[in-house]
Amino acid sequence: MERIFGRTNGLKPSEKKRLVNLYNRRVPPNRLLTAELARTLAALSAELGKPIALLLDRGGRVLRVAVGDARELPVPESALVETRLSGYRLLHTHLGAGGLSRPDLSVLFLHRLDVIAALDVVQGQPGPLHLALLSPPKAIEEDWQILPSRPYHEYLDWDLGAAVAALEEELSRQARILDLRDGAGERAVLVGIDRGEGVQAEMDLAELVELARTAGAVVAHKELVYRPSLDPRYAVGRGKVDELVSQAYHQNAGTLIFGIELSPAQARELEAVTGLKVLDRTQLILDIFAQHARTPEAKVQVELAQLKYLLPRLVGQGRALSRLGGGIGTRGPGETKLELDRRRLQDRIAELSRKLKEISLRRQEARRQRDRAGVPIVGVVGYTNAGKTTLMHALARKGDQGENKLFATLRPLTRRGFLPGLGEVLYTDTVGFIRRMPEDLLEAFRSTLEELRDADVLLHVLDASQEGALERYQVVEALLAELGVEAPRILVLSKADAAGGFDLEFLKERLGGLPVSALKGQGLEELKQAIAGRLRAMGVRPAAWACPPAAAYAVE
Template identity: 40%
Template sequence: MFDRYQAGEQAILVHVDFPDESSREDLQEFKMLVSSAGVNALSVVTGKRSTPHPKYFVGSGKAEEIADAVKLFEGNVVLFNHSLSPSQEKNIEALCQCRVVDRTTLILDIFAQRARTHEGKMQVELAQLRHISTRLIRGWTHLERQKGGIGLRGPGETQLETDRRLIRERMQGIMRRLDKVERQRQQGRRSRVRAEIPTVSLVGYTNAGKSTLFNLITDADVYAADQLFATLDPTLRKIEVEDVGRVILADTVGFIRHLPHDLVAAFKATLTETREAELLLHVVDIADERRSENIGQVENVLAEIEANEVPQLLICNKIDSLEDCQPRIDRDETGLPIRVWISAQANIGIDLLFDALAERMGRQVIQHSLKIPPSAGKFIGMLYQLNCIANEEYDEQGNCLVDVKMPVREWNRIIKQDKAAVEGFIEN
């Protein structure tokens, strides 16, 4: 078994066009994936087929062409823009005499490079183990499965069985720890539900600008770069939205076409923030020629994680890359915001984004005139913390006369604390 390739190695890229849309991949996106992995692309071998070849995925002639390219350019890894079977990988490796990596393994390696938190690293390792467990046979094709002969016969565990057992035990250990992390996340979500703090989740195709927008809105320091899968680990921050109050904004992993199912399964706990959000901000790189396809791919993943029913607000990002495109809000026939045109990098249209958020989430706002006695100073302090006092006066008895304006959810939270006292403050 050849050594796993390292970032900075020299690669020969292979891309095959298929007539079937479900099997077709994008060459430009593949080059971005390779660049994001830190691999130097020496040459690209392209071809066309109606169906994959069972032995080499490509035809035997094209396989020889790949092997010649490896020798000519002195490459040490072949990267396929497609998912290969274990036998296809083994056959091409034997022909080219170098490591062969398919699209799924490449994405998993990028995730392994990007993961920073303990949870993210565990999720990526789980996805890698699930993927490797189907390919163990590749590592032991040079060994006998069972030794024979006098004194060597009898029951015993083969090397392949040992590896499968060790991987299975490792996967079970990781899943137990991820279950513990998920329970902690659920506790955090329950706390936010009790406090009636809504969650807004950023979703979108990878490299659409989600983390740049997240940093701009929250003053966070999340890693953002012009590369695929710059963000893996979910980050939550509080923001203030007019007529809504406190809102939790979640930055999540970007999606990509044909995202490996092992990754989706491993990141289920992380993507729960998306599934249980009150609103999804679907960030789109509006300057990308494939934006319609990218939107469709994101919708597919949202359906896979059962988040396709969550209301969405489309964020058309990177308008500074278009000519004569101004920030604006697009509305439906009822006047509800459905699209916001902005540029996170150039800080254009962010005020319109907050206006749209306020309209989509703060439709129910209450106003009350309260008469609060001097003994309830703590209650007045809480109103100041909520930043909901529109007007304030004092009468001769020292009572505080205030006009408050706040979201219904914030008012209901206050009522829960002491319903009789709070309702007694309301002036008819």
């Protein structure tokens, strides 16, 4: 027997049977209702003394029946395409006059219904019919358009199919315009939260924009929300969530990205109330790592971090676990792994942890071999996208030039270089750091970051052209202290050619450091001399040869 939803307490078996019979009703595909269905709903609603709601598909088939208003009728999840409506229409009765309520219009908007209709019941007979459709996504218009209320029989011949087709064509046209303006890609609305940090919150939102773009998203809208304390259900409050959903609709965005780590309960509530894909900052960073993981080691590390993040979020994932089609936040272990039960997930985590231990042992052996060779090691660390890889290429004259994106390097890169008057050295690059580094990710990459402990000297690369450079310096130093890295530092003020003169002088005054432009070769000789001087002060003696052999730059 088909289920009756809503307020069914106190219904007689005969009344339930009459409600179930509504599942057998059919409406012509391009029509909203028939006269017979209108009379049946009005009579049954008057007899029960309760409103009745029906959900129909585009074929005119009744999919769900509920006793109550539009909110009592659960709308099934659809494979939502941002430029299309859901394909559902909702028809319900009102026992009194008054037209469509605000909750009715919210149901229409949040579920992207083809149409919502309220039929007034007047003395057991169908009365006026109230209709609303979504508006085309233009910022100057309301989110919905309410049609004139008329006697129900005047809407019997209304061409619903033509109205829906016209609206979907306008949705597609607006989407094409936005794609031409902003570029094609997964469109997202970004939400930063200011809990009293002021300027730091603005910088965090700017960093979230860069993270989203690195992940492949098109930033359709960004907003900084002042919220001293988070709402336990919706993080930013229900009213603000409704505003964000409206922005997503008008900007043709299907994803909400929050600049904080959401609790499992918050993520579930936000997805349920918005109908959008909801990601937090941690998921975004994990997705970027998954995109850039190329080596078996990096893939193991990223998958382990993702599964540890997912484990407490298994219960009630619903839409998040069943969503198909990939996209931001769904890369990495893959859909099948997301659907593993908790026991199998824990087994997988244990297996990946064992693999990481094996990798760590191999790394220790490689480090021992380097120690026996007696070649000094220069570690290169810094905030993500600070220019570490580009600097290594300039110092060692080998390897990649580097990319202007976050977390472009995940695996440790070791390159041979030469310091005049000292001889051969090894430059080692590691994954970049970031503020509020996800704990699971830091733990997964701990074996990689242990390379830093064996470095004789560390080059702390700081992007001098970046706003908030001083705060980024402090983030890196705090993470190095947490990892127990104590090697002496040389601060490199990278991208000096792009930094403002005042900013560069401010950093030199506060932190010291050597201004360097790896792209233009400025300051490289002074940096090499500083490295050689620091190594000599530590007791490193010059090699037997004073000039670099031809093979020094040819062997990794």
